[in-house]
Amino acid sequence: MTSTLLRPSRRPSANAGGRAGARSTARRRRPGYWFVLPAVGLFAIFFLYPLLSSLWQSFFSTTGGESTWVGGAQYLRLFHDPLVAKSLFNVGLILVIQVPLMVCTALGLAYLLNQSWLRFRTGFRAMHFLPAVTTLVAYSLVFRVMLATDGGAVNQLLAMVGMSPVDWLNSEAWSRVALIASITWRWTGYNMVIILAGLQGIPAELYEAARIDGAGRWAIFTKIVIPQLRPVILFSSITSTIGALQLFDENFILTGGGPNNATLTPVLYLYKVGFQQFDFGYASAIAWLLVAIIAVVSVVQFAIMKEKK
Amino acid sequence: MPKAMKLAAPLLALALLSGCATGGVPSAAGTKLSSDAAVSGQITVWSWDVAATALKRLSKEYTKEHPGTTINVVDIGYDNAYDKMSVGLQANSGLPDVITVETDHMPAYIHQFPKAFTDLKPLIGADEAQFDPSKISASSSADGKLLSMPWDSGTVALYVRTDYFKAAGVDPNKLATWDDLITAGEKVKAATGHALISTDLSTGSLFQMLLQQQGQGIFTPDGAINLTSAAAVKALALIKTMNDKGLLDNVKGWDGRVTATKNGKSAVMPEAVWWIGTLTGEMPELANKITVVPLPAFTAGGTQTSNDGGSTLAIPTQAKNPQLAGSFVKFMLANKDNQVSMMKDEGLFPSYLPALDAPLFHAPQAYFGGEKVYELFAAQTPKIPSIIYTSDNAKAGDTVSSAVVAAVLNHQDPAAALKSAAEQIATATGRKIAQQP
Amino acid sequence: MTQTLKRLPVYLVLLVGAALSIIPFLWMVIASTHTTAALFATPLPLLPGGELWKNLARLQQETNFSQVMLNSLVVAVIYTAFSCVVSAMCGYGLAKFRFRGRGLVLGAVLLTMMIPMQVLLVPLFQMMASLGWVNSYQALILPFLANAFGIFLMRQAFLDFPDSLIESARIDGAGELKTFYRIVMPVARPQLAALMIYTFISQWNSFIWPLLMLNTEDKYTLPVALNTMIGLSRVDYSGLMLGSLLATLPLLLVFIIFQKQFVSGLMGGAVKG
DSSP states (O other): OOOOOOOOOOOOOTTTTTSOSHHHHHHHHHHHHHHHHHHHHHHIIIIIHHHHHHHHHTTEEEETTEEEEOTTHHHHHHHHOHHHHHHHHHHHHHHHHHHHHHHHHHHHHHHHHTOTTOSOHHHHHHHHHHHHHSOHHHHHHHHHHHTOTTTOHHHHHHHHTTOOOOOTTTSHHHHHHHHHHHHHHHHHHHHHHHHHHHHHTSOHHHHHHHHHTTOOHHHHIIIIIHHHHHHHHHHHHHHHHHHHHTOOHHHHHHTTTOSTTTTOOHHHHHHHHHHTSOOHHHHHHHHHHHHHHHHHHHHHHHHHHHHHO | OHHHHHHHHHHHHHHHHHHHHHTTSOSSOOOOOOTTOOOOEEEEEEEOHHHHHHHHHHHHHHHHHSTTEEEEEEEOOSTTHHHHHHHHHHHTOSOOSEEEEEGGGHHHHHHHOTTSBOOOHHHHGGGGGGBOHHHHHHHBOTTSOBOSEEOBOOBEEEEEEHHHHHHHTOOGGGOOBHHHHHHHHHHHHHHHOOEEEEEOGGGOHHHHHHHHHTTOOSBOTTSOBOTTSHHHHHHHHHHHHHHHTTOEEEOOHHHHHHHHHHTTOEEEEEEETTHHHHHHHHOGGGTTSEEEEOOOBSSTTSOOOOBOOOEEEEOBTTOSOHHHHHHHHHHHHSOHHHHHHHHHHHOOOBSBGGGGGSGGGGSOBGGGTTBOHHHHHHHHGGGOOOOOOOTTHHHHHHHHHHHHHHHHTSOOOHHHHHHHHHHHHHHHHOOOBOOOO | OHHHHHHHHHHHHHHHHHHHHHHHHHHHHHHHTSOHHHHTSSSOOOSOOSOHHHHHHHHHHHHOHHHHHHHHHHHHHHHHHHHHHHHHHHHHHHHHOOOTTHHHHHHHHHHHHHSOGGGGHHHHHHHHHHHTOTTOHHHHHSTTOSOHHHHHHHHHHHHTSOHHHHHHHHHTTOOHHHIIIIIIHHHTHHHHHHHHHHHHHHHHTOOHHHHHHOOSGGGOOHHHHHHTTBOSSOBOHHHHHHHHHHHHHHHHHHHHHHHHHHHHHHHHHHSOO
């Protein structure tokens, strides 16, 4: 799960012009290089080459062990490939449904956990965080067993309340539901812990002032809590958005992209193209398309954030 | 400082990139193996599961017979083995001396990495004819090289719940054709309420097995798409009929099949010979309730078997000690005693036909009420139809599975579903659709 | 009384959430104590069985689990230590110094977060192979040592750090590095702790790269070793569940012990403003 803190604060240093003089500015410049050198060096060595290599390969097509230069053909292919469209649709669906669902649930749970009179807060917090530390292999096997059409725990539960069993992993619609459920299960607690910390950072005086002014619980929530939490909620949303657009782990193991590509995501598709069809050029093209989309979405989110400030 | 840094990065990238341009293509076609070279040193072998167990066990015998050699067997797990091997093939480094590759994965590797495997023909010479022909064909390249050696077979037969059939008054030995089986299925359902077959439709494996039984694959010998053939339509229509009559139980994945069998969901299981290991291991309580008969034929007197699974051993050209690797592979696979021993200890059914004469294969099996089930599989193995695989099998597989689901679960007409699948594959691969007579 | 009644729904909701979160683990605990065959029967066993020691023995025998766990520990600890230092230094440099190309570095770091790692696997593998680093721990640790999330987290932490403290250290004649280690890092401890925990967890659970890199069983890390238990025609479910449970416990322990640090650390990075 990748995440990013998108707050490129341009707040100048407290005493930028204070001591003045070119010397001190230069002084402030050079050590900067030394501090970023290890990271930049590592990126340059281990990231740049594979990055450029993948870009380079996207201009080739590989069949039968031979690579031929095809220029931009692999990129053009993206627009004619129904699976690219379908995978983008799928992540779009997940983005629109799962991310708000999860962030709101996390917010609600965090709010409840923040009640001053609550006992066992540590226990609850730990239990909700547990899904985020599970190994992928284990949790996917468990989910597959639980969602089995015949005899799976979930269907057995449904039977107990008189509902008919659902073909979770074999029907297009339900497999998407199952995927959204499993992602939400895995990451809600993680986001909840983050938002909870934000809640605990809200100064008590604000609550007091609001209460003195006679504000009711709902008013306090919408006028005090949410505004104070905005940076945290944004962090959570952005993390989850990029995670949704790059979704791979959960659907790779739970559904393999099926049935009928209902749970295919761009990264899973490029993985299949690269590792099962050995067309690494096309896989690279798909990857770069995704990067472009993520970049656009991030810029949009940047803009929204700036405006609200 | 900054200027230097800014220049260094692109230069570095360029330097490394030039290395990349030549990467991925093996420079040599591999060592020419000789069948009786002196061997020494060590090799590493990758495998998984019981195959790894067999390799570890027999490698001890080998090193006793060939002092001064060391064989390292590594269990790399099955689940992502191909990702690991594919990366090694693509990067032209990182692979060991011997790798295990399933028969149906071999053709794609051969097509995509034609220079990545060592020719094993010099190793066994005429002995090649002693192997199951369908497997030799899958392991051979277009220019006649043998690029991996067949190991075990996935000969398919029909496992039948005798108790269900008895309750329905049907004799499992009288299932000459698939139509007979469907009729039997209806009787079983009426008498016991159980379905006929449990299968995972989303993998398309039942369809491909039925297609292979008729001697055909997804592609024709000249590489055209074969999905619109009469045999393909017949296979899909058969599955659809079963489902329409309520005889099909659709499950998910390996666990789904195992659970369904354990809970007796259906009356028959068209499975390979290695299913026996699962039955005896996970379902001891079903002993004496199962019998094995050949698959029903499509037309009376036709082929009654197919293939599902089975592995091979290959020697990548990047192997560091190919002679020792070749000698060891020959020891494991082109060797009657060792193949029999692997059947006995690990349940790996040989595709080396001379091994099938051993008494082991004619012994009664207690789990199956004293039946000589291995005799049946032994008799069927040489009859497995050889089919054509191409490099696009993997790509086509997903589309085929979708067509199966569309026809069977979503009530699309089988011929139409297959035609649509063929068209999709044609667009994706650039191949032609074969003209059907 | 009414107060307790009002509070009841809250506890109820939290209980439901907690239950949903831990039910799969309960299943793992149960599954660890039965044979694989028992796990496929209906009805599913709901109480622990008596196979725990047998499963443990088998797990140890088949995967040398204790060695594997040690491997994971070694790799995760080394990676976490070095990665956090690199991230902290880079974050500090980006936050507190103005230099040409700073925007470029920031943009590059952002870019690395957007690239799906899967597409970099083959070229990176080739690089490791040509360096002779296949089946080595440096291949696991070095390529991903610079971590974009870590750099951003630390950058935020240092942005909020009062410059006056740094200035006074400079006036006192302290070198930049000394200032960094003696003055700045200790104050950023919560964020650092948060980063260390997050880094440790993701390295511990890292799967695809170690799978591709590690070729001998004595070097396997936990996710790779557990994955080998998924066989072709048989899956040792009970052993796998036990192994996964044992693999999760250290992480849970780390989280519980450092909970306070973790939470306030992430907060410091994300909330202000």
